[in-house]
Amino acid sequence: MSLKQRRQTTEQQWHRFVENKRLKPREVPKTISASWQRSQSVHTTKLVPLEDPYETKYRWHESVIHSSAKQELGHLIDIVSEGELVAAISDPSGRLLWTYASKHMQDRAADVNFVAGGRWGEQSAGTNAVGLCLVTKKPVTVFSAEHFHSNLHEWVCYAAPIIHPQTGKLVGTLDLSSTWEKHTPLGQAAIEQMAKSIAKKLPIHTPQAELELHMLGQPHVIYQGKTLPLSLRHCEILCLLALNPRGLSLNALHDALYGDQKVTLSTLKSEISKLRGLLHGQIDSRPYRLSVSCWADFTELWSTIRTQDVEQTFSLYQGSLLSNSVSPEVEQWRHCIDAIMSKSLHSCVDLAQVVRQCNMSAGELVRDRLIELASH
The missing domain is CATH 3.30.450.40 (GAF domain)
Incomplete structure (x- = not known):
């Protein structure tokens, strides 16, 4: 098939999808058709x-x-x-x-x-x-x-x-x-x-801690110097444990993770058990908390906001916190971080002032931490 013929065929396939949302099997590569499906909300x-x-x-x-x-x-x-x-x-x-x-x-x-x-x-x-x-x-x-x-x-x-x-x-x-x-x-x-x-030629990665949580933008976790492939659920649990270093009871962790979803406590225990195995047992219980040194980009971001270190804030903010998460507490943190970053970095206003403004609309769980971080 010549390039001209391929272009004409592809154009016909695109029109058929845009007009009817239908494609015959094998008409376009699976990666392209899947991307078209994801892109339907983007105006052509x-x-x-x-x-x-x-x-x-x-x-x-x-x-x-x-x-x-x-x-x-x-x-x-x-x-x-x-x-x-x-x-x-x-x-x-x-x-x-x-x-x-x-x-x-x-x-x-x-x-x-x-x-x-x-x-x-x-x-x-x-x-x-x-x-x-x-x-x-x-x-x-x-x-x-x-x-x-x-x-x-x-x-x-x-x-x-x-x-x-x-x-x-x-x-x-x-x-x-x-x-x-x-x-x-x-x-x-x-x-x-x-x-x-x-x-x-990329610079050698120097670990910030034994466990590193990079959750802003494209989520990934580094444990003992190596990337640890984790599910979204396990990433959410690690985020909540990092945000609550003193620990959470099983019920508190369940509420923060699932909210009103009808998920049993035994299901949560099973998820924690799997995650504990991946971290070589580095999650304590009663309360649940990390027993390994941990660095997280989203908590580090709050430190740079508190000190008004704009350059470091730019460097840390690579996107939303776990954008696919529906955990109530993670969602609250995500909305507050995005609001602060969009207001502060794009209009160059005082970072501490934006934090105080965000307190007005933040959820109770997040608001107390915002006040604490902004006042230190």
Whole structure:
């Protein structure tokens, strides 16, 4: 099948899905069709959001990728300059931190906000290579009408994850894009190799504690220097234990975790038992609490807010706290953190003042802790 035929076929499939929400089996790759399903709430003509240039520039210079990518970026700029291409590096949320476009692609990229500051996660941009790469954590190609936004159907994009070889943490993506008629299978292979090269040069991870909870943005847990694969439920339990270092009774933990859900205490005990096994027994009972040194990005964030350390606050806030959690207490903390960050970082108002304002709408469980943290 020629590229023109493939484009026409893909366009027909896209129209069929948009108009009827139906696809015949094997019409499009499963990863693309699944992304289309997730992207239905994103309007097909909506322009991708663009963040403040100053904040984006700061985030790029503070990114762990910045110094590690210098050598590869030199090679990438040469490749882009010689062809009709645009290259980009995103953070784990899909925010583009750095871009470089050839003269032919500069206007095209600017027209769709494929520039530094553009938010290219699926939730903002629909199906695209950066967003899909973040979801799958694998190299991807998105060709023409495989993009959910109709204004991207002239594009072909290749993206690969930049994954820390020590911790397994996805720290960003590397993307190379052009117009659909320039598509070549070598595009994905090239960008994948460059992403791996950048990852090898990432700084060595120095543990903050024996147990590290990275729950802002893309959740991951590091235990004894290695990434520990955990379910959302286990991440929620660890968050609640970190937020309550003095411990919680079984009933209190159940209320904080499940709220009004009809879940038995024995189910919670079973979840704790599984988690205790993964942590080599480092969860005490009566009350339930962690018996291992623990560092959590969301509690550290409160410390930087309290001291009004804006630079460190920028660095720590990678996104919402466990965005898929429906735990009542986690949800309250998530809403308060997001409110404070959106008000303080985007309008540059006093951090302590924003905390006090947030107290007015915070839930009782969170409000007491907010007052305590803000007053210290």
